[in-house]
Amino acid sequence: MHKTVAIQGIKGSFHHIVSQQYFKNEVDVIECLSFQDTVSALLNEQADVIVMAIENSIAGSIIPNYALIDANNLQVVGEYYLDVQHHLMALPNQSIPDIMEVHSHPMALLQCAVFFKDYPHIKLVEAKDTADVAKHIQVNKSIGIAAIASDLAAETFSLNILNRSIQTIKHNETRFVIVQRYSVEINKESINKASIKFELEHKRGSLATVLNVLSDCKLNVTKIQSLPIIETPWKYAFFVDVTFAEYKDFEKANTILELMTTHIKVLGAYKNAKK
């Protein structure tokens, strides 16, 4: 059965690529203008799931997306890592000296900034979505304007790739999560990773104590991120990802953390996508 997936951006975007790869091509896509809109599409049952970028190696965590998952009580049911390769593309029969402007998402421009130092005649212009620029160039037959986007975008909008993989860090991994409306069903057998959020009183050693418990319960921390809770200056929230061999070890840690933290919430338990 085809899933309907809400993505930020349009077909040809990196979110679209992940949707295809994670669900083995069996997807219908709802194109949304913002991450907030993907959540609305999920909550009003237009979409079955969201594919949502959550962190990358350059910008770190996308905290507003954690906040969306948390505030709307959504459930993370999977993850996917995409090696994001940024290609420079334009209408056919143009070469780099013909290009006067490159439009792309601020993150893509940032990741490719070093490449453009060699081309000072090119003006960098921020845009909403990498694939959307590719579409605009095709629709408007824009001469002299290039996009930074994916192979899929070049293919979808019949653009010619002028330069492949122009990002500075060649292995440029972005992590996406697969998000559903909250459901109690969990297939414990295949699950070996979880995302949790907890809050602690701000006192010396409180975080070390929690991490000792995780370690004692045989959980590995693969990601940790503190976030001050502005309304309550003496408390801190933490987003933590853990991996484990046995689901019961995670359940045990969870039971202990319920006693040790002022608040704990499991954002999701799912299959680790890393070897």
Added chain:
Amino acid sequence: MHKTVAIQGIKGSFHHIVSQQYFKNEVDVIECLSFQDTVSALLNEQADVIVMAIENSIAGSIIPNYALIDANNLQVVGEYYLDVQHHLMALPNQSIPDIMEVHSHPMALLQCAVFFKDYPHIKLVEAKDTADVAKHIQVNKSIGIAAIASDLAAETFSLNILNRSIQTIKHNETRFVIVQRYSVEINKESINKASIKFELEHKRGSLATVLNVLSDCKLNVTKIQSLPIIETPWKYAFFVDVTFAEYKDFEKANTILELMTTHIKVLGAYKNAKK
């Protein structure tokens, strides 16, 4: 003696406000187009210091700025917290129904998204800098366009504030750091906070062990953020801020961490700006 401060953005921006407040108005400002440009201005000695946003309560850490400080071996010598208030402003004699477009920085638009749900006729347009939009409205006498910016921007560019503090979270704190070229001089007496970066082998309990040491040395962790090191998938980097009563406690922890971590670096030691 006046300091010359490099800031991202123009006069009237939040970086300008912080420069004035931190240095008690005794500053000359160099307006830069990007954070990278502020670093260039510092390294070529046009600027004495940079004032740089580093984290806020909504978006979390600005990891690319950590990377700039780290990669250029700069030194954090101070911090400042600003309660960022976003005001809606336009040329005089207009009211909200006259406004067709609001231009601002993506972060400001995100923080004010809920406010604009009540005004569906207003189109939100991303721009580079909050104050720069205010300047453009004044220079071009743009009717029907509003900016989201600071009191200082409204004052600097003679705009009329239509609505004050339109961001969703009313207490909206952003942390800035004061950054210099590396220097060995440190006034240990007034120092009670430090920012460090360290790397660990990815094995169970390694982070807990480090945090136990920090706690044993009487250091409080006020912020922690993991970042995968893409080139070496089995190592993790951590950015950690700690506070302490005695500088010698920090030195002791540092000495131990040099033995326990594969790499440790002090990004700066400075005076805690929080009570």
